[in-house]
Amino acid sequence: MSFDSLDALRALLADMPGPDGDAMAGAADRNGQLTKPPGALGRLEDLAQWYAGWRGNPRPSIDAPQVIVFAGNHGVAARGVSAFPPEVTVQMVANFEQGGAAINQLARTFGARMDVVPLDLDTPTADFTEGPAMTEAGVVAALRAGWDAVAEEADVLVVGEMGIGNTTSAAAIATRLFGGDAGDWTGRGTGVEGDALALKTQVVADGLAAHGSATDGLDILMRMGGRELAGMAGAIARARSLCIPVVMDGFICTAAAACLEKTQEGALDHVVAGHQSAEAAHGHMLEALGKEPLLSLGLRLGEGTGAALAIGVLKGAIACHSGMATFAEAGVADG
């Protein structure tokens, strides 16, 4: 199963599997018998039942988390929208490959395999204030790179990114998908402020003016996104086809995911928000998608770091759900 055009991906998105109702009901039944007051594990209980539904197993385990970090370069970076130069993208890819980045430590800590997918770093996308960032063939190639990077045996997926300039791209996507002005969605990224932040906001506004006729989420992704955003979107779609639950990361990851939801409603039902980033508009984007973040630790790094931390929360939820004794097994009096 794969696709060679955006229309073919749209057709796949319209025909994706849903959660297994029997597994969810079985998990709810088990949850009601575990040795704790009803509801005392709070959101962990909902998470476990959600996870059980997607895995088709009322008593699942998490043994094979996968983290994929996509990297891309952006033509719009030449406009001075980032606090860092574009060379940092390829330099950080080398750092990922050598195990020196934050995401390497967190993936290891939470028992995840980690894959790095650099996407044509020598050829930045086109400046989206002047025309589409990518051709259809270009965005489809990046979506497919994401699709193909998902391990079939993974039982939870985190997608993260690295790309100097990509918060400008994500802000433009968010404004176009959710409405409002460029200023509502444009934030500091790697640390721009003052005049530089005003310039960045103007660049987002210029991009919106250039792409007023965009049709759906995938069209917006092609016009204003980047290859690493498309890679994340392709991986999230592939995970859905394999019933692999996804933990979403920060501002850029959420913008990429939102392109799927705005193409096919419900496309993110297998996705949970790992954290709320310190990028100011991330919380608004999560609200607009109806996703409540699991963590809020002030992170604004990207790479999949917030989501990787949330693998720990999900693992904890599943460990309790599948490992706890029932009242009957433990001989504990229920209420």
Ligand SMILES: O=C(O)c1ccc[n+]([C@@H]2O[C@H](COP(=O)([O-])O)[C@@H](O)[C@H]2O)c1
């Ligand atoms: O994940 C986030 O919410 C997040 C917020 C701000 C910045 N980033 C990271 O910073 C880079 C983009 O920032 P910028 O200023 O170059 O647009 C990119 O590599 C992202 O991974 C990530």
Ligand SMILES: Cc1cc2nc[nH]c2cc1C
């Ligand atoms: C050093 C650095 C590391 C990053 N990781 C994700 N985005 C990043 C941006 C910078 C600048």
